[in-house]
Amino acid sequence: MATVKYTKDHEYIRIEGDTGTVGISHYAQEQLGDVVFVELPAAGKAVKKGDSAAVVESVKAASDIYSPVSGEVTAANPDLEGAPATVNDDPAGKGWFFKVKIANPAELDELMDEAAYKAFLDTL
Template identity: 55%
Template sequence: MSDLRYSKDHEYVALDGDVATLGISDYAQSQLGDIVFIDLPEVGKKVVKGKEIAVIESVKAASEVYSPVSGEIVEVNPELGETPALVNDDPLGRGWLVKLRLGDPGECASLMDDAAYSSFLKTL
């Protein structure tokens, strides 16, 4: 998982060819607190960069997840229906949200790498 790219909204994508695994960062999950439900999109749905892709419900509030890239959903994490807290416990691993086939792999270039995201977090 060394090739993670982060958005300023605290989503990450992990690239594998033209398929990106998308989730939220460890910082994001810690800010949300206990996650109790995740509303995921359906496979086949087209997503547009910057638009809502999922809703994460914590005990306190509902938070939208925005897709940092455009593409088509090819898989959603089947474990999150029963165990949404996986996103708290392992956001970069078993707590991934969706996989999507990228429409424009060039979009990833504008995202931050680990070092840039770490520096960005320090500015918050």
């Protein structure tokens, strides 16, 4: 089973082998409101942990999506351009943003697991 980890900026990364799938948490999509546009990185782009890698826009807000890990982008979700609402409807599933080949697995240790993220949300 894939492991899911979270950042304090509410990105998640689902880890399968050396590939991570990045998206935003249920909490984040709720805070943003109706997502109207997502700007995604091109495949092949090198990202560093903490870099702004994508942008998600709702009607009155625009947020940077920071890459939870360093690595190379291998794919961006082609469905989001035509159907940005997917981010609201299924953030953990079909609403993913991009996939990244994880360069340094040790970076994952700095992220929160499901339980830790839940506890973190309770503090907000």
